[in-house]
Amino acid sequence: MSDPGRKITENNGNIRTVKLAAFIVIVLVTFLCFAPDLRNGFVYTWDDAGYIVENEHIKSLSFETLSWAFFSVYANYWAPLTWLSLSLDHAFWGLNPLGYHLTNNILHALNAGLFFLLSLQLLQSYATVHHTEDKRTFLYSFNHAFYCSLLAALFFAIHPLRVESVAWATERKDVLSLFFGIPAVMAYIKYTESVGKRPGTLTFALSPHYWFAVALCCLSLMCKPTLVTLPLALLVLDWFPLKRMQRTTAKTLLAEKVVFLLFAGVISAIVITAHEQTAMPFTESDVLSRVLIAFKSIMHYLWFMLWPLNLSPFYLHPGNVRFFSLEYTVPVFLFLIITAYSALLTKRKPVFMAAWSIYLITLLPTLGSAQASNFAMADRFTYVPSLPLSMMAALCLTSAVVRLSGSRVKAVPVLSGIVLLLLANTYLTVRQISFWENDVTLWSRAIEVKPHFSGRTYFMRGTSYAMRGEYEKALPDMNEAIAIAGRKKNSRMHDLYLERARILTHLRDYNGAIDDYTKALLSDSSPKRSVYYWERGQLYKEQGIPSLANEDFRSAATINGNR
Numbered sequence: 251m252s253d254p255g256r257k258i259t260e261n262n263g264n265i266r267t268v269k270l271a272a273f274i275v276i277v278l279v280t281f282l283c284f285a286p287d288l289r290n291g292f293v294y295t296w297d298d299a300g301y302i303v304e305n306e307h308i309k310s311l312s313f314e315t316l317s318w319a320f321f322s323v324y325a326n327y328w329a330p331l332t333w334l335s336l337s338l339d340h341a342f343w344g345l346n347p348l349g350y351h352l353t354n355n356i357l358h359a360l361n362a363g364l365f366f367l368l369s370l371q372l373l374q375s376y377a378t379v380h381h382t383e384d385k386r387t388f389l390y391s392f393n394h395a396f397y398c399s400l401l402a403a404l405f406f407a408i409h410p411l412r413v414e415s416v417a418w419a420t421e422r423k424d425v426l427s428l429f430f431g432i433p434a435v436m437a438y439i440k441y442t443e444s445v446g447k448r449p450g451t452l453t454f455a456l457s458p459h460y461w462f463a464v465a466l467c468c469l470s471l472m473c474k475p476t477l478v479t480l481p482l483a484l485l486v487l488d489w490f491p492l493k494r495m496q497r498t499t500a501k502t503l504l505a506e507k508v509v510f511l512l513f514a515g516v517i518s519a520i521v522i523t524a525h526e527q528t529a530m531p532f533t534e535s536d537v538l539s540r541v542l543i544a545f546k547s548i549m550h551y552l553w554f555m556l557w558p559l560n561l562s563p564f565y566l567h568p569g570n571v572r573f574f575s576l577e578y579t580v581p582v583f584l585f586l587i588i589t590a591y592s593a594l595l596t597k598r599k600p601v602f603m604a605a606w607s608i609y610l611i612t613l614l615p616t617l618g619s620a621q622a623s624n625f626a627m628a629d630r631f632t633y634v635p636s637l638p639l640s641m642m643a644a645l646c647l648t649s650a651v652v653r654l655s656g657s658r659v660k661a662v663p664v665l666s667g668i669v670l671l672l673l674a675n676t677y678l679t680v681r682q683i684s685f686w687e688n689d690v691t692l693w694s695r696a697i698e699v700k701p702h703f704s705g706r707t708y709f710m711r712g713t714s715y716a717m718r719g720e721y722e723k724a725l726p727d728m729n730e731a732i733a734i735a736g737r738k739k740n741s742r743m744h745d746l747y748l749e750r751a752r753i754l755t756h757l758r759d760y761n762g763a764i765d766d767y768t769k770a771l772l773s774d775s776s777p778k779r780s781v782y783y784w785e786r787g788q789l790y791k792e793q794g795i796p797s798l799a800n801e802d803f804r805s806a807a808t809i810n811g812n813r
Contacts, residue, residue, distance in 0.1 A: 273363040280407040281359040287417040297420040308337040323524040331472040350419040357425035362407030364432040369399035376491035402644035410558040410682040414629040417686040423474035434466035478514040481507040490604040542578040544617035547627040549581040562699040567626040605642040689714035705734035744774035780809035
């Protein structure tokens with residue numbers, strides 16, 4: 251007779267082998283899909299210059315670098331582990347962009363593999379809760395859980411919305427943060443399994459799995475504060491699929507989250523303080539506008555996950571908006587419909603509400619309540635929130651395949667559709683990577699998606715052309731940027747005039763350049779006016795008008811002397 255215990259042990263050994271093989275395959279497939287970005291350079295006009303190329307702090311591995319990373323706010327950001335990882339790249343690669351892209355790709359590929367393991371862990375935990383006595387049922391369900399987790403990982407990893415987080419060297423923050431964040435959740439699930447059915451209020455304090463989860467969460471927050479809402483997401487997981495709320499007191503569940511909340515609160519305070527100077531004032535975007543834009547972003551991200559076309563590196567913030575506008579009213583009603591439908595399904599299919607809740611919770615820090623920039627949304631903000639939706643999509647599709655498995659005629663079209671979907675995502679991802687090749691290709695893409703809409707995109711491309719010495723191409727873009735900014739009554743017209751004046755100088759249109767310097771002086775009252783005076787004085791000097799040149803030099807010196 252065969253020994254049942256030995257058979258289960260053998261099956262468990264086979265399962266570990268299959269999981270490892272799947273992990274390796276997912277990592278390799280993801281890395282190969284993003285490999286084209288290894289040819290890309292830095293995007294100098296979009297933070298790569300300030301964060302990497304011109305950042306002197308990361309150019310040495312020393313105690314001073316370590317101290318700076320942890321005790322300084324740089325570029326309105328506190329992300330010590332991100333800075334240290336960039337410093338490590340610099341030690342190996344100098345300023346060769348290949349190395350920075352390679353690290354991002356490796357981290358993203360590993361995140362894909364880790365998400366596969368997390369998805370499988372969640373599904374197996376759910377199966378264990380419902381089939382604690384019937385081991386055969388648990389082992390049988392592994393096949394379904396395995397394919398669902400595999401599909402979820404691929405949906406997450408190979409999607410054009412991931413490109414901004416991976417192909418943009420500066421967004422090391424995203425991939426590194428999730429690299430610690432996923433294992434933090436896995437360690438927490440291990441903790442819930444280790445404490446049994448009825449843990450005491452302070453049982454967590456004695457669990458190494460719990461403190462490992464806390465430590466990993468802290469490391470994640472030191473890369474990027476995206477996971478400040480992780481304690482809330484863990485509460486959702488306690489409800490479903492872990493089903494702990496039926497077996498554990500509310501006091502215990504809340505006590506477990508206190509330590510997570512303390513660290514999240516401290517880091518949130520640091521980040522808010524760091525962003526204070528760059529925060530958009532409420533006069534430019536009031537509370538109602540921020541709420542409406544948040545609802546629009548929630549629904550827009552959903553649409554992009556389903557139909558990832560016309561993705562842009564820049565979604566301009568509209569400022570104050572009106573409620574009675576279809577653009578902002580419809581997303582509110584769609585949000586309410588999805589939430590209500592998920593709530594109605596809670597008893598029969600709680601997975602919908604769980605996935606929807608975690609999506610909203612993880613998206614919350616990026617929805618602009620403390621708007622710290624002039625963009626309304628960004629593809630990179632979906633890096634973490636896409637995880638529950640990827641798993642939800644995988645569950646729906648694998649369930650459909652299982653239901654139709656008795657009929658090959660019906661199952662084959664579904665399986666073919668899944669394969670085509672993955673191939674389409676691969677094509678769109680590779681295509682999206684090409685837009686991040688350099689500054690010009692990036693801003694050309696933003697203009698292609700929304701032409702004549704944002705002066706910022708034309709300004710950026712014009713600046714990119716100027717950096718390459720292609721002043722004939724830079725001038726039309728700068729003209730368009732000034733025209734759009736003028737129509738919108740932009741308060742920073744002087745920056746545009748200054749850049750165009752420099753371009754005109756290179757094109758030897760000195761009269762046009764002098765005219766732009768004069769316009770910049772008229773539209774700016776800051777100490778930066780000394781730059782306009784000095785550069786205009788140089789032009790007067792080259793034109794042989796020493797009296798006007800000296801007058802401008804004196805004005806520049808006076809402003810500098812009064813600082």
